[in-house]
Amino acid sequence: GIGREVLGSAPPPHSARCLSPPDAATMAGSQGCGEGKIAGLYDLERTLGKGHFAVVKLARHVFTGQRVAVKVIDKSKLAGEAAGQLLQEVRCMKLVQHPNVVRLYEVIDTHAKLYLILELGDGGDMFDHIMRHEGGLAETRAKHYFAQIVHAISYCHKLHVVHRDLKPENVVFFQEQGVVKLTDFGFSNRFQPGKMLTTSCGSLAYSAPEILLGDEYDAPAVDIWSLGVILYMLVCGHPPFQEANDSETLTMIMDCRYTVPPHVSAQCADLISRMLQRDPKQRASLEQIEGHAWLQGVDPSPASRCLLPLTSHKRVSKEEHEIILQAMMCGNIADRDTIQE
Template sequence: MDSPEGIISVEEGSFSPKTVPGRSDLSGLYLLGRTLGRGHFAVVKLARHVNTGQLVAVKIINKTKLDIMATSHLLQEVRCMRRVQHPNVVRLYEVIDTPSTLYLVMELAEGGDLYDYIQRHDRGVAEGTAKRHFAQIVRAVSYCHQLHVVHRDLKPENVVFFPQQGAVKLTDFGFSNWFQPGTMLATSCGSLAYSAPEILLGEEYDAPAVDIWSLGVILYMLVCGVPPFHETNDSETLVMILDCRYRVPDHVSVHCRQ
């Protein structure tokens, strides 16, 4: 990180280091609340800024449990989120780096994620609503690609709602990376049901293309209510993806099918 034991804050879309010697936690900065989520190396908690009262989400990463690969993904996530400043991307406010813990202070999504939203709609979301949500996701991904940032883990769980802003926003850049147009990438990453065939085959791939494939899967889920490629076991799901074998439910309109 830029400052091994300091605070890096975002102001006007850029980062300016502010060193706080001996900082070991969030005391005096944020009051931590309930747990919002939990992963292998991190926990996400609700927090309130002590001075302003602003509610935020704080991702708390135990650095002592990170291996080389996890550390690489974490650093890449921070670098990409630092660069990507867009109305449809969750904003990273501060990075607080201490000897044992890394705190990522982020914009709080009050409305849950797109996966849970889809699960509440058995036959998919109304097509007009799906169009509005999907357009915002596409704008975020397009912006990332313009900056030569590929997400590589696009899925409904990584799209979150901000009801007060009337927005959905992209989050979780843990598998993101930089790319140069015309240069292929080779790292296999992402989630099976949303991964492009070339990634699953272990081939080199065009960075924007794999995000676009995942966008197609998200759109299908929005209007159909279920994933396009889903079987009882991973090997059967893999075959469906490689064969690009799926069907569109009868309730989907002719206009949407086109």
């Protein structure tokens, strides 16, 4: 997966519609194989991030002008395992529809490439935000963000989806909506309660000890550990386990050795300690985290109570509005009066 792939806010560019591979391939081919335009729908702009087999680009919907993030996957570089992982990412993102999870609007499949059209945030990622606050964020602000992350992961786990790569780089700010959202489900997977997983994945500084040991592990518990690391970083300004080299970092994680600075409240330190437990069975459940004293009185899902629609005709100019109306009428979606209503 690509860590910082979604950096900003765009509402749905149009009603979600997956093009069938032949149509998409034909349309992309007519526009120069998608070098500057995807399937006649999106103009590609600057690159936001790169991975082994994918590039994430900023793009603009040709009719509405709305901006999105597009994950461009080179299908020729997808070996068996990578292809399976990508398919799992798409399945999990389609399944997880939550106000605190970056939305996958549609998937466009062409002969050579696969395009994932993603919601674009407008405020950068949480890692950069933390790095701008030496010593960490104020706890009132940290609570506001952390409660939303916990709310999103709780939703994922109820759908039996484990993220497995939770870290501040994969939490994106949506300032216009006033929320944070999870992204990069490249290591996500479905799990059966009580059944162990075996795949080793994630980033060293955020990974649970059992994953690093290569043991079988309980899926939800590895996300709980990573939540503990994220909360520590929010209030302390640096990771709990980060030494001069990977070997020393690994030893610190295995021994569960970390130090909470004195400016962190006792309640917050207690919550961190309940998540950063060496034994997965001793870690707090999501219900216990949500019910912890430190998080009381915090709205875990301000996005779900937002009165503003995710998209609006007010966002586009009169000329663009007329083009959209004409396109919808030509497509026999409805007559002008019905569309305008």
